[in-house]
Amino acid sequence: MTKKGIRRFFTWLLALLLLGIMGYSYLAMRGQARYIVQPNRTRVIIHGGEKGFLDKEDVTHVLPIDITDTTTISVDLAAIEGRVKHEIPYAKEVNAFISPTSRQMTVQVESRKPILRFFSDHGSFYLDDEGNPMRTKVGVSVYLPIVRAERVDSLTLKQTLLPLSQFMQAHEEWASFFSVIELKEGNRLHFYPRVGDYIFEVLGTNNLEEELPKIHTFYKKIVPQVGANRYQLVKLSYAGQIVCKKRD
Incomplete structure (x- = not known):
């Protein structure tokens, strides 16, 4: 392998290493990060399952926020996902994310069938x-x-x-x-x-x-x-x- 090829190889290796570190850091920090949301803009979306088996009220009932509140607060997305899945035995997968512009939190729940x-x-x-x-x-x-x-x-x-x-x-x-x-x-x-x-x-x-x-x-x-x-x-x-x- 030429010197140019060796440099290129190590450059790609370093780039992949940095990418892996960044990904790991994101996952590690996500559980500790807090995000600003406006509770009354919260959306709950249910996917799958039988109609009426798992509904939005089941999810909003266990959220650690009052979805009628108009005052912005900070939330921990990983903690919310864990809480919904722990408190609702009919939830198969939970994904919470926030729109950075509207401060709207969306909680998507895939229902067990x-x-x-x-x-x-x-x-x-x-x-x-x-x-x-x-x-x-x-x-x-x-x-x-x-x-x-x-x-x-x-x-x-x-x-x-x-x-x-x-x-x-x-x-x-x-x-x-x-x-x-x-x-x-x-x-x-x-x-x-x-x-x-x-x-x-x-x-x-x-x-x-x-x-x-x-x-x-x-x-x-x-x-x-x-x-x-x-x-x-x-x-x-x-x-x-x-x-x-x-x-x-």
Whole structure:
């Protein structure tokens, strides 16, 4: 390498080093920096989630400022972001920034998205679209598939409830057909239709696409032959057949 090439190399290396130091310094200092804002100009923007699940009032309620105040004050943006995310379990990401000309603070919150509601021996929870549980929100009604289970661990959340909820999202006709889904021992799922007192059973979630349509076959071919009151438990996970258990 020529002397000119070596100088150029070290010049770029020094420039990259300085850029890295500046970036690190910005991140390190941002948590300590304070910015002047006019509280009554504060904007709260909600992205994602279900309509009405997370609203602006939820965010303004936990802000360390009175958004009706017209007196300028100093705020710590990093502290505000941390507070919103800590106080609101439904907030996935929080980003706060300030317009230097208008002194207007904007707080953008990306909402977690509930896709299923489940009841366990630990209480009532939502499952979000990443397979993470969160407490249900008081006073908010979100139309979601409902699952009952005695015990739900992290493995059950990721391997059973998450794929089940994803299937229901992709097949709204089934989500509206069932009122409740119950998780039993042995990873058996019991589906209870909104109309009638049948119980449709499948083993796990791997073959829902093929197994649930057997319900149509049950109603069209079996019920007309034997009557509506002969069977109660209808097992759908047997290859090429439907196994029915008589009512007690």
